Amino acid sequence: MTATTEAPEATAPPEPERPKPGRSTPFLLTVVLLAALVLLALLSAGLGAYHIALGDVLGSVRHRAGLGGHGLDRVGESVLWNVRLPRVALALLVGASLGCAGALMQGVFGNPLAEPGVIGISAGAAAGAVGSITLGLSFFGNWTITFCAFTAGLATVLVVYAMSRSGGRTEVVALILTGIAVNAFAGALIGLFIFFADNAQISQITFWQLGSLAQATWPKVLAVLPCAVAGLAVAPLYARRLDLLALGERPARHLGVDVERLRMVLVLVVALLTAAAVAVAGIITFVGLLVPHLLRMAAGPGHRFLVPGSAIGGAVVLMAGDLAARTVAAPAELPLGVLTALFGSPFFFWLLRRTRRTQGGWA
Amino acid sequence: MNVLTSLFSVLSSARGPRELPTPPAPGQVALEASELRVTLGGRAVLDGVGIQVRTGEVVALVGPNGAGKSTLLAALAGDAAAASGTVRIDERPLADRPASELALRRAVLPQQAALSFPFPVEEVVRMGRAPWAGTVREGEDDAVVAEAMAATEVAGFARRPFDALSGGERARVALARVLAQRAPVLLLDEPTAALDLRHQELVLRICRERARAGDAVVVVLHDLGLAAAYADRIAVLHEGRLAAEGPPREVLTEELIGRVYRQPVDVLPHPGTGSPLVVPRRHP
Structure with a gap:
């Protein structure tokens, strides 16, 4: 072992000194987050009313992948593959979408308080989704709710963007107030749709509105997969340009960024990601706020790590949240959206206070 | 992370190496505005302004508050749209080039440095x-x-x-x-505004060095002494028009500065270098 490590040192020219302790932080964080993600996925697959041992989970996965292992009995196999794993997959997709959307949104608005839930985009998308349930729309089959959530979400992002900007920047107060107005309007629309819904639709809507992954099925996973994957794949390509946008619109343009196009693409991506999350899981707030913020504190504000990192971090948080939601009060299940809001709101409060302090009052 | 980053950088640079502009020859006109008119809210902030900047020279834009210095710089940078007239950089109108091409040809220092x-x-x-x-x-x-x-x-x-x-x-x-x-063209909007004495000099020395290296430098200044000491030419803006343009010794006269700034001044030759010093007339 010592021989193999010493040999290259003797021949290789001395590495240029890079005294940058911060350089490896993103790498380390990525490894830790990915490890946490795998661990949580395995735990989520095994824990619950019907306990499946870790080895059995791995065995069954290997069995299905044709890599040896062994299948479980009929009940175990069904619980694992029809209940637990779709839920794990959904938590992964929804969490990644929310985390990534938050990071993008903050970059586009140049404001660390921007988040799909806070500024009303989730609510807008939700209004679209509820509308499609009440009106019994099914023009795109399985994808109808996602499509309606996307359309309404996109319209909402555009409205919020147009209303909260003046002179090339977004002031905190304008953003939050716009969020209040949009949330109120979307809430009214949702109320109206509920008013006109029949009983079966109402129970579907209420359950979904609290924010939950409890009804995860493979078709639901498929329903959001295209939106989420498209958004998550496109987002990192714009990371470098988002860094430049932090300088302001004009300086970004001076550095060669087509700012108008960048904004339009990212607004579309945010709408895609938010729609994917909202369509299956209802309104889950603060994940997009909390995750990018913590990562920014740990690894700096560079978007080349922040955007993919927030996706992984969002998945970790949501999977942990979902695991907690269905185990802490077992056999009852807490609504996931309630749980994230319970932890997210105080954090948001703290963030508001801090922003106010650093800006010396509200602009 | 490193794998991700390198994957993304491969994806985003997949267009291949772009063609780079050849830097303009020494003494060539790098940036040129002609008959420039810019309006803000219906009012002409700049009217009939023409200016040429050659490689290797430092041009200072001076003038009282609201004379249109920053607007001219913004128009030269492509930020303020011209109501009429054209701005040419590297022999082609600004509007013909996309942001990515302009970025290889000119750099802009905004008045305020902000970061989100x-x-x-x-x-x-x-x-x-x-x-x-x-x-x-x-x-x-x-x-x-x-x-x-x-x-x-x-x-x-x-x-x-x-x-x-x-x-x-x-x-x-x-x-x-x-x-x-x-970039071969530098547009600097009041680069010395927030700086102490030493760093003001440092910044203008850098401007001179860039010009000597073959760049064309346009700099908005408030301090006429700095403009006189470091600029090859001074353009004096007054109410949206060019009141005078030329070497410091020709432009900085008691009559012109007194009229444009509405403040009587004395212009004295520097005892060492002979460059003009502008001193406001003060009544004790």
Whole structure:
């Protein structure tokens, strides 16, 4: 072992000194987050009313992948593959979408308080989704709710963007107030749709509105997969340009960024990601706020790590949240959206206070 | 992370190395505005302004508040749309070139340096290299960034976050970013406003050095003494029009400055260099 490590040192020219302790932080964080993600996925697959041992989970996965292992009995196999794993997959997709959307949104608005839930985009998308349930729309089959959530979400992002900007920047107060107005309007629309819904639709809507992954099925996973994957794949390509946008619109343009196009693409991506999350899981707030913020504190504000990192971090948080939601009060299940809001709101409060302090009052 | 980053950089630079502009020859007109008219809210802020900037020279834009200095600079940068008239850079109208091509030809220092997120200083300076990403000159990045930081004396706090700096330090970091862009035309809007005496001189020495290296430099200044000492030519703006333009000794006269600024002044030759010194007439 010592021989193999010493040999290259003797021949290789001395590495240029890079005294940058911060350089490896993103790498380390990525490894830790990915490890946490795998661990949580395995735990989520095994824990619950019907306990499946870790080895059995791995065995069954290997069995299905044709890599040896062994299948479980009929009940175990069904619980694992029809209940637990779709839920794990959904938590992964929804969490990644929310985390990534938050990071993008903050970059586009140049404001660390921007988040799909806070500024009303989730609510807008939700209004679209509820509308499609009440009106019994099914023009795109399985994808109808996602499509309606996307359309309404996109319209909402555009409205919020147009209303909260003046002179090339977004002031905190304008953003939050716009969020209040949009949330109120979307809430009214949702109320109206509920008013006109029949009983079966109402129970579907209420359950979904609290924010939950409890009804995860493979078709639901498929329903959001295209939106989420498209958004998550496109987002990192714009990371470098988002860094430049932090300088302001004009300086970004001076550095060669087509700012108008960048904004339009990212607004579309945010709408895609938010729609994917909202369509299956209802309104889950603060994940997009909390995750990018913590990562920014740990690894700096560079978007080349922040955007993919927030996706992984969002998945970790949501999977942990979902695991907690269905185990802490077992056999009852807490609504996931309630749980994230319970932890997210105080954090948001703290963030508001801090922003106010650093800006010396509200602009 | 490293795998991800390299994958993304491969994807985003998949267009291949772009064609780079050849820097303009010495003494050639690098930037030119003719019959420029810019309106804001129906009022003409600039009217009939024509100016040529050649490589190798420093041109100072001076004038009282509201004379249109910053608007002229913004129009030269392509930020303010001209109601009529054209701005040409490297022999073609600004409007004909996309942002990515302009970024290889001119760098702009805004009046105020802002940043939405607390990037460390070195990363801010490195943002100036963005236009060269994916070109053959990408390899110069580290050297150019280090040089720009040394020239503006910001290397000492390279790892500090931008929002922890003082106003003057931020201004120098912003200048370092602009220098790192290595564009043949530099447009600087009041680069000395937040700076102390030593750093004001430093910034204008940098302007001179860039001009000597073959860049064309346009700089908005309030201090007529600095303009007289460092500029090859001074353009005096007055109520949206060019009141005078030429070498400092010709432009800085008691009559013109007194009229434009509505403040009587004495213009004295510097005892050492002979360059004009503008001193307001004060009544004891």
